[in-house]
Amino acid sequence: MVGVEHSDNPLVVDISAYILTEYVPAKPLESNLEVVFSTTDQALSEKCGQLNCGDNLKFPFARAGYAPTAVYIQDAKELVVADAATETKRVVELSLNISSLGEFDYEPGDTVAILPSNDPHVVAQLLHRLDIVQQADSYCLVRLALNCAKKSAKVPAHLPTTSAKTPREILTDCLSLHSVLQKQFLSALARCTSDSKERAFLASLSSKQGTNHYQTLILERGLCMLDLLELCASCQPTLALLVEHLPRLLPRPYSISNSPLECSKQMLRIIYSIRTHKAGVTTAMLEAKIKQHEEQLQQPVKLFLYPRIQNAFRYTDQELTGNQILIAVGTGLAPFLGFLAHKQRQQLATGETWLYVGAKTPQAMLKQQQLLDWQASSILQRLRLCYSRSSTPEEPKYVQQLLEEDAEQLVELLLQPSTILYVCADGAKISKSIEEGLRRCLQLALHLDEMEAVQRLKELRTQGKYREDLWL
Ligand SMILES: Cc1cc2nc3c(=O)[nH]c(=O)nc-3n(C[C@H](O)[C@H](O)[C@H](O)COP(=O)(O)OP(=O)(O)OC[C@H]3O[C@@H](n4cnc5c(N)ncnc54)[C@H](O)[C@@H]3O)c2cc1C
Incomplete structure (x- = not known):
C-alpha cells in the first residue's frame, strides 16, 4: 500500500460521501510526454539528484559559480527531543564536511539549499503500483509523444532527456510526490481507475461541481497523490502520466548556524526540526541519512547541496x-x-x-x-x-x-x-x-x-x- 506516512495515523476517508450524482469531470491535459526505455547500455553516472537531467535545469537562488555538490555528514546531534505532550518537534544539528565545495566563503545568515529525495519505500511501492518493478532500474528518457500536437510542448528541464535515468531515479529525485493535486490530474487519474466507485470519486473531485469536496480533501486535509492511490486501489497510472502532471521536487533552503571563524571553512552546520507525524520530504531524508551515518561510521554518508545567493539577512x-x-x-x-x-x-x-x-x-x-x-x-x-x-x-x-x-x-x-x-x-x-x-x-x-x-x-x-x- 502506498502512503506509508499514515501507518501511525490511518487515512480514513469514506469515498462514497464524495461521489456526486451529477458532475462533469475536468478535461484532462493532452498527453504530450512519453517515457522510452533505452535499448543501449548507458554509462553509469554519479547519482546526484536532479543533475544529469535536462541541460537547462536551473537551481533556484544558486550562488553564481556553484552547482549542487556532494557533501558529507560529519556529525549529528539531537538538540531537542520530540515531546508529544507539548507538541515539541525533534531538533537536530547536522555538521557537514563541505570541502568538496572548494573555496566557499560564507557569512553568518547565509543559506544553503539541500536537494531532497523521496522515501525509497514510498518509491518502491509506487513502482509496484505502476507495474514497472521489472523496469525500475532500466534506463529511460522522457520525450515528446510522437502524436503530440501542441507546438509549444516541451519536456520539463527537471526530467531526463539526453542522459538517461531509471524510473526509480525519476521518482526518487525529480518529482514532487506530495504536491497539491490539480483537477486535470485528478481527472486523468480517474481515467486509469477500473473500479467504478473509485473512478466516480476521482472524477467528482475533479469537477466544477465538486469544488467544495476538492477544497475539503485536497486543500484543507492536504491529500496528495499517494493518499489517493491508497484510497483507490484500482487506480493504476503510467509513469508518463506522473511525469506529465507532477511538479519538480525542489531544493529546500537551510540557514547556516555557525560562524566561518568557529571552525574551518571545510565545515558548516545546519539545524532542522522534524515533525513526528507526516514528516516533510527533506527532513525525513536527513533523518534516514543520519541513521545510515550512525550505522556505518566507516563509510561517509553524502547529501547534495549548493550555496544560495546572499541577501541582507547577514552579520558581516x-x-x-x-x-x-x-x-x-x-x-x-x-x-x-x-x-x-x-x-x-x-x-x-x-x-x-x-x-x-x-x-x-x-x-x-x-x-x-x-x-x-x-x-x-x-x-x-x-x-x-x-x-x-x-x-x-x-x-x-x-x-x-x-x-x-x-x-x-x-x-x-x-x-x-x-x-x-x-x-x-x-x-x-x-x-x-x-x-x-x-x-x-x-x-x-x-x-x-x-x-x-x-x-x-x-x-x-x-x-x-x-x-x-x-x-x-
Ligand atoms: C530562507 C529559508 C531558510 C530556512 N532555514 C531553515 C533552517 O535553518 N532549519 C529548518 O528546519 N528549516 C529551515 N527552512 C525551512 C526548510 O527549507 C523546509 O521547508 C523544512 O525543513 C521542511 O522541509 P521538508 O522538505 O522536510 O518538508 P516538505 O515536504 O516541504 O513539507 C510538507 C509540509 O509539511 C510542513 N512541514 C514539514 N516539516 C515541518 C516542520 N519541521 N515544521 C513545520 N512544518 C513542517 C511544511 O510546511 C509543508 O507544508 C528555511 C526556509 C527558508 C525559506
Whole structure:
C-alpha cells in the first residue's frame, strides 16, 4: 500500500460521501510526454539528484559559480527531543564536511539549499503500483509523444532527456510526490481507475461541481497523490502520466548556524526540526541519512547541496561595530547562533546585541546554556527568553510580549543609526505577530497612532533596519 506516512495515523476517508450524482469531470491535459526505455547500455553516472537531467535545469537562488555538490555528514546531534505532550518537534544539528565545495566563503545568515529525495519505500511501492518493478532500474528518457500536437510542448528541464535515468531515479529525485493535486490530474487519474466507485470519486473531485469536496480533501486535509492511490486501489497510472502532471521536487533552503571563524571553512552546520507525524520530504531524508551515518561510521554518508545567493539577512564586517536586535522563535534561532559565535570571535565587534527568543518549553530552547554563557561574557547585552507552554500565568509566553515589556528601551536602541533588527521565524503567522508587537512598541514609546506606527515600520524596512528571514 502506498502512503506509508499514515501507518501511525490511518487515512480514513469514506469515498462514497464524495461521489456526486451529477458532475462533469475536468478535461484532462493532452498527453504530450512519453517515457522510452533505452535499448543501449548507458554509462553509469554519479547519482546526484536532479543533475544529469535536462541541460537547462536551473537551481533556484544558486550562488553564481556553484552547482549542487556532494557533501558529507560529519556529525549529528539531537538538540531537542520530540515531546508529544507539548507538541515539541525533534531538533537536530547536522555538521557537514563541505570541502568538496572548494573555496566557499560564507557569512553568518547565509543559506544553503539541500536537494531532497523521496522515501525509497514510498518509491518502491509506487513502482509496484505502476507495474514497472521489472523496469525500475532500466534506463529511460522522457520525450515528446510522437502524436503530440501542441507546438509549444516541451519536456520539463527537471526530467531526463539526453542522459538517461531509471524510473526509480525519476521518482526518487525529480518529482514532487506530495504536491497539491490539480483537477486535470485528478481527472486523468480517474481515467486509469477500473473500479467504478473509485473512478466516480476521482472524477467528482475533479469537477466544477465538486469544488467544495476538492477544497475539503485536497486543500484543507492536504491529500496528495499517494493518499489517493491508497484510497483507490484500482487506480493504476503510467509513469508518463506522473511525469506529465507532477511538479519538480525542489531544493529546500537551510540557514547556516555557525560562524566561518568557529571552525574551518571545510565545515558548516545546519539545524532542522522534524515533525513526528507526516514528516516533510527533506527532513525525513536527513533523518534516514543520519541513521545510515550512525550505522556505518566507516563509510561517509553524502547529501547534495549548493550555496544560495546572499541577501541582507547577514552579520558581516559592515555590521560588526553596530547594534543588533535579534528576534527568533523555535528553530528560527539557528542563524543567530552563527551571528553570536561570529561576534564572540571578532575583536572589532563593539555594538550591543539583544536577543529575544521564544520556544514551547525550556527543554525546547536551542542551546540555552550557550546563550547564558554569551550573556555572562557580554556577547549578549540583553537575553530575553519565553515559553509558550509555560503554566505560570504572570510569565510572558510570546516574544511579542517580551518586546512590549521592553518597548521604551527597545525603540531607543532601534532608532540609533547603527542598529539593525533581525527577525527569523518559521511561518508567516509568527512573523506577523512579531511585526504587530513591534508596531505596538513604536506606538508606546513614540506615542504614535496605529497608522503612524505602521508607516514607521515600513520606513525601517526600506532603510534596511528591519530584516526578516521567513521560512515559509
Ligand atoms: C530562507 C529559508 C531558510 C530556512 N532555514 C531553515 C533552517 O535553518 N532549519 C529548518 O528546519 N528549516 C529551515 N527552512 C525551512 C526548510 O527549507 C523546509 O521547508 C523544512 O525543513 C521542511 O522541509 P521538508 O522538505 O522536510 O518538508 P516538505 O515536504 O516541504 O513539507 C510538507 C509540509 O509539511 C510542513 N512541514 C514539514 N516539516 C515541518 C516542520 N519541521 N515544521 C513545520 N512544518 C513542517 C511544511 O510546511 C509543508 O507544508 C528555511 C526556509 C527558508 C525559506
